[in-house]
Amino acid sequence: MNILFHIIHLRGLYLILMLEVEKLVEKTEGTLRSIGEKVLEGKRLSFEEGVKLFYEADLSYVASLAEYINRKKNGMFAYFVVNAQINPTNICIYQCNFCSFGVTKSDPKAYEMKLEEILRKVEETYKMGGREVHIVGGIPPHWEYENYISIVKEIKKAFPEVIVKAWTAIEIHHMSKISGKSYEEVLLDLRNAGLDAIPGGGAEIFSERVRKIIAPYKAKAEEYLEIHRTAHKLGIPTNATMLYGHLETFEERIEHMERLRELQDETGGFQVFIPLAYWPEGNKLGGKRTSSVDDLKTIAISRIFLDNFDHIKAYWITLGEKVAQVALNMGADDIDGTIVEEKIVHSAGTKSALGHTKDKLIKLIRGAEKIPVERDTFYRPIAIYP
Numbered sequence: 001m002n003i004l005f006h007i008i009h010l011r012g013l014y015l016i017l018m019l020e021v022e023k024l025v026e027k028t029e030g031t032l033r034s035i036g037e038k039v040l041e042g043k044r045l046s047f048e049e050g051v052k053l054f055y056e057a058d059l060s061y062v063a064s065l066a067e068y069i070n071r072k073k074n075g076m077f078a079y080f081v082v083n084a085q086i087n088p089t090n091i092c093i094y095q096c097n098f099c100s101f102g103v104t105k106s107d108p109k110a111y112e113m114k115l116e117e118i119l120r121k122v123e124e125t126y127k128m129g130g131r132e133v134h135i136v137g138g139i140p141p142h143w144e145y146e147n148y149i150s151i152v153k154e155i156k157k158a159f160p161e162v163i164v165k166a167w168t169a170i171e172i173h174h175m176s177k178i179s180g181k182s183y184e185e186v187l188l189d190l191r192n193a194g195l196d197a198i199p200g201g202g203a204e205i206f207s208e209r210v211r212k213i214i215a216p217y218k219a220k221a222e223e224y225l226e227i228h229r230t231a232h233k234l235g236i237p238t239n240a241t242m243l244y245g246h247l248e249t250f251e252e253r254i255e256h257m258e259r260l261r262e263l264q265d266e267t268g269g270f271q272v273f274i275p276l277a278y279w280p281e282g283n284k285l286g287g288k289r290t291s292s293v294d295d296l297k298t299i300a301i302s303r304i305f306l307d308n309f310d311h312i313k314a315y316w317i318t319l320g321e322k323v324a325q326v327a328l329n330m331g332a333d334d335i336d337g338t339i340v341e342e343k344i345v346h347s348a349g350t351k352s353a354l355g356h357t358k359d360k361l362i363k364l365i366r367g368a369e370k371i372p373v374e375r376d377t378f379y380r381p382i383a384i385y386p
């Protein structure tokens with residue numbers, strides 16, 4: 001009875017929002033009104049319309065349109081995952097200017113985990129009910145191709161039930177370079193070792209102008225997209241990200257999303273889009289932290305623009321818990337997971353508390369008046385907490 005009451009109550013909230021958005025669009029004038037009408041009709045926005053939302057729409061307008069789309073796609077459900085992030089090393093040859101995590105081998109902060117340590121972390125995750133490990137790190141000059149393959153293989157051998165989401169397109173590009181193998185051959189080797197999915201990191205911003213400044217040596221946008229295209233063709237699902245809030249323009253944010261939208265039209269292999277707010281501490285690029293309004297607007301506009309993506313993630317590690325919670329009513333339907341340990345964004349200054357318990361995530365989602373759904377890597381529900 002209690003559950004039924006909640007479902008009726010939340011369904012009521014859903015219908016009220018739908019009517020409110022229709023009224024809001026009716027009251028709006030000019031191009032913003034025609035954009036709103038397109039959203040209500042389920043039509044795709046152009047590049048110019050996406051840019052216009054950044055420059056001219058206020059937060060409440062984009063948030064309402066985004067949540068309208070989100071509730072049509074995901075109802076009142078919001079997702080989380082019980083997982084662990086493992087960053088096996090911070091030694092990295094690329095030394096991107098925006099990065100506060102990667103260091104040279106001689107840096108006193110440099111570390112490298114032994115395989116046993118990685119397996120111990122997977123075991124801890126497994127014992128607390130986690131069935132996903134997310135593995136990304138630096139790119140050490142001395143690692144051989146086999147290092148990347150064997151980490152996946154050994155995890156899968158020891159914990160066959162754990163879903164291994166490992167190595168960004170940047171790491172896969174590097175593996176291809178050091179082995180002389182094609183992207184497809186590398187991905188097949190990883191899949192044979194037990195790889196289940198690929199995370200979305202490394203996209204940063206596709207604009208060549210900005211990429212040359214913030215990450216001059218890492219894989220190019222075309223290479224990132226080609227690796228994801230190849231993974232999708234092999235049936236390996238992937239995520240997509242965008243690092244925003246550094247040097248890019250609004251036009252470059254929409255251009256980035258448009259390239260992802262085109263690839264998604266072609267393959268349908270992206271599971272989720274994750275806007276990642278830039279954190280300026282401890283790196284060469286510096287600058288300022290994005291505002292919460294910018295964070296929320298970027299999430300909302302990505303929900304509106306990426307009509308062929310099922311999920312938009314409010315990554316609580318970069319946004320903080322409170323903004324992530326608010327974002328669940330502004331277009332986002334996922335807050336990622338328990339994480340346990342994360343070094344990359346924490347090196348850049350985020351103060352998000354680590355090691356969220358499942359109960360805390362459930363509470364966070366309930367606080368947004370959404371129904372928490374524990375999911376696996378592929379957005380299959382494991383449990384619903386009405």
Ligand code: SF4
Pocket residue numbers: 092093094095096099100101102137138139170215218
């Ligand atoms: S962003 Fe990634 S590739 Fe660039 S320096 Fe940091 S760890 Fe290395």
